[in-house]
Amino acid sequence: MAEIVLENVVKRYPDGALAVDNFNLTIRDGEFIILVGPSGCGKSTTLNMVAGLEDITDGRLLIDGQVVNDKAPKDRDIAMVFQSYALYPHMTVGENMGFPLKLAGVDKATIDKKVKEAAEMLELTQHLDRRPANLSGGQRQRVAMGRAIVRSPKAFLMDEPLSNLDAKLRVQMRTQVSRIQKALGTTTIYVTHDQTEAMTLGDRVVVMRGGLIQQVGSPQELYDHPVNLFVAGFIGSPSMNFLPGKIKGDTVTSPLGEAKLPERALKAIQAAGGGGDVILGIRPEHFEDASIVKDKPGGTFSTAIDLVESMGSDVFAYFTLRAEEAHSKDLEDLAADTGYDLHGDGISVTSRLDAASRVREGQELTLWYDTSKMQVFDAKSGQNLVAKPTDEDSPEEPPSPAMSGQRDEGEA
Numbered sequence: 001m002a003e004i005v006l007e008n009v010v011k012r013y014p015d016g017a018l019a020v021d022n023f024n025l026t027i028r029d030g031e032f033i034i035l036v037g038p039s040g041c042g043k044s045t046t047l048n049m050v051a052g053l054e055d056i057t058d059g060r061l062l063i064d065g066q067v068v069n070d071k072a073p074k075d076r077d078i079a080m081v082f083q084s085y086a087l088y089p090h091m092t093v094g095e096n097m098g099f100p101l102k103l104a105g106v107d108k109a110t111i112d113k114k115v116k117e118a119a120e121m122l123e124l125t126q127h128l129d130r131r132p133a134n135l136s137g138g139q140r141q142r143v144a145m146g147r148a149i150v151r152s153p154k155a156f157l158m159d160e161p162l163s164n165l166d167a168k169l170r171v172q173m174r175t176q177v178s179r180i181q182k183a184l185g186t187t188t189i190y191v192t193h194d195q196t197e198a199m200t201l202g203d204r205v206v207v208m209r210g211g212l213i214q215q216v217g218s219p220q221e222l223y224d225h226p227v228n229l230f231v232a233g234f235i236g237s238p239s240m241n242f243l244p245g246k247i248k249g250d251t252v253t254s255p256l257g258e259a260k261l262p263e264r265a266l267k268a269i270q271a272a273g274g275g276g277d278v279i280l281g282i283r284p285e286h287f288e289d290a291s292i293v294k295d296k297p298g299g300t301f302s303t304a305i306d307l308v309e310s311m312g313s314d315v316f317a318y319f320t321l322r323a324e325e326a327h328s329k330d331l332e333d334l335a336a337d338t339g340y341d342l343h344g345d346g347i348s349v350t351s352r353l354d355a356a357s358r359v360r361e362g363q364e365l366t367l368w369y370d371t372s373k374m375q376v377f378d379a380k381s382g383q384n385l386v387a388k389p390t391d392e393d394s395p396e397e398p399p400s401p402a403m404s405g406q407r408d409e410g411e412a
Contacts, residue, residue: 002064002077002154002187003029004050009059011045011211019045021211023059030185032178034202036192037234038337042211043191044159050189051157052076063154079148083160085140087132094119094128097146111150118146121180138169145180155187162197174200195235199223207231209333229279229330229382232375238284238316238350239334240375244326245280252376254280255323255347259299262372265386274378274385279326281375284316287351289359290366298370308361315353317365320346330382 004027011020020042027033035043048054050061052073060067068076079100087096097118098111119125122142132140141161148156161177162170178201181188192198198205199219207214207222207230215227219235226232232240245254247269250261261269269275290300309316325347351367359365376385 003027004155004187005062007060009049009061010057011049011054012057019211023213025206027187027189030187032181032188032201032203034190034192034198034205035208036195036198036205037208039193041208043208047157047159047189047191051078051080077154078157079151079153081144081148081156081158081161083163085144087140087143089132092129092131093124093143096143097150100147100151114150118149122146137165138173141173158190160192177201196237207234225387227384227387229328229377230334232281233334236283240281240283241349242326242331243280243347244324245278247275247278255321256299256301256369259371265376268386269376272385277379279328279377279379281377282369284350284352286370286373287353288368289353289357290368292354292356293368298368300366300368302364302366304364305359305361308359314355315357315359317351317353317359319349321349322346328382
C-alpha cells in the first residue's frame with residue numbers, strides 16, 4: 001500500500017496539445033480514488049503518468065514519499081487492470097494469474113499459494129484449469145484482476161476495466177471490485193467514463209474536464225454540492241434539469257413560476273455577490289406529485305405530461321416547459337458528451353416520482369419541487385452560488401453503497 005501524490009503535474013505532447021494541466025491530488029494510503037469525466041478529459045493520461053506509461057512534462061509524482069518521475073513502470077510496484085483482459089489464450093486461468101510472478105523468478109510453491117489465495121477471493125478456484133476461451137466476460141475480467149492481485153503491489157491502477165461487460169455483469173463486477181479493494185486495502189486509482197461507477201465505487205471522486213480538475217470530493221458531496229454547472233450535469237442519473245431563472249429579492253422566477261428562496265440559499269447567493277440572471281438546477285428526484293407531498297414546503301406548478309415510464313419502484317414523468325432553454329458553454333459540453341444536443345420547442349424536463357403517483361401520459365398534473373435542494377448557478381461563469389466550500393485534503397466519509405438519485409444499469 002502507498003500514498004500517491006501528484007504535484008502540479010502537466011502533460012503536454014510534442015505537437016503542443018495540452019492533455020493534463022496543473023493536476024494536484026493526494027491519494028491517501030488504501031484510498032479508492034475515481035477519475036471520471038467525458039472522453040478526452042485527460043483521466044487515462046493521468047493514470048498512464050502514474051503508471052509510467054506516459055512521461056510527465058512538468059510537476060512531480062511521489063509514491064510512498066519518493067519521486068518516481070524517472071522510474072520505469074516495472075520499478076514503481078504498481079499493477080494495472082485494463083479494459084482489455086489481455087489474457088494468454090494458451091494458458092490456463094492459474095497460469096495466467098501466476099505469470100507475473102513466474103517472470104519475476106518466484107518459486108513455484110509461492111506462486112501456487114498466491115494464485116490459490118487470489119482465486120478464492122475472486123471465486124475462481126473451480127476455474128483454475130480452464131482456458132480463457134471457456135470463461136464468461138466477467139470471469140475473464142476477474143482473472144485479469146487476479147493477475148494484478150498476486151503481485152501484492154503498492155497500488156492498483158484500473159482503466160475502465162468493466163466497460164466491455166454487459167449492463168448486468170457491470171453491476172455484479174462493481175460490487176466485487178469494491179469488496180476486493182476493501183478486503184485488500186490497496187491504494188486504487190480507477191478511471192471510468194461511467195458516473196454511476198464513480199458514485200458507487202469511490203471513497204473520493206475526481207471530476208475532470210479538458211485536462212483540468214473540476215472538483216474533488218466524496219460521491220455524496222459531488223451530488224449535493226457541485227461547484228459548477230459541468231459537475232452538476234455530469235453527476236447524477238438521470239441528469240440534473242437546468243432552467244433559466246431570475247432572482248429578485250428573496251424570490252426566483254423561472255419557467256416553473258415564482259418560488260421563495262430558502263434562507264440558506266439566499267444568504268449564500270448574497271455572500272457570493274450573485275443575483276439577477278441565474279441558471280437553476282433541479283434533479284429529477286426532487287420533483288414529486290403534489291397530491292402525495294401535500295403541504296410540504298416548496299414550489300408547485302401544473303404541466304401536461306408527455307411521457308410516463310414506470311420502473312416499478314418509481315415513475316419517470318417527462319414534460320416540456322414552453323420557454324427558452326438556459327444557455328452556457330458548460331451545458332453545451334455536457335450535451336455534446338451525452339449526444340443529447342438536439343433542441344426542440346421548449347425545455348424538456350425529467351421528473352422521478354413516487355410509484356404511488358397516478359400520473360398518466362397526456363394528463364395535466366400538478367407537480368411539487370423541493371426548493372431547499374435547488375441549485376443556483378451564475379449564468380455567466382457557471383459557478384454554483386449555493387455550493388458549500390470544499391476542502392480536498394480533509395478526510396471524507398466512505399460513500400454508501402447506493403447513492404440517492406443513482407440507478408444501476410441493471411435495475412428494472
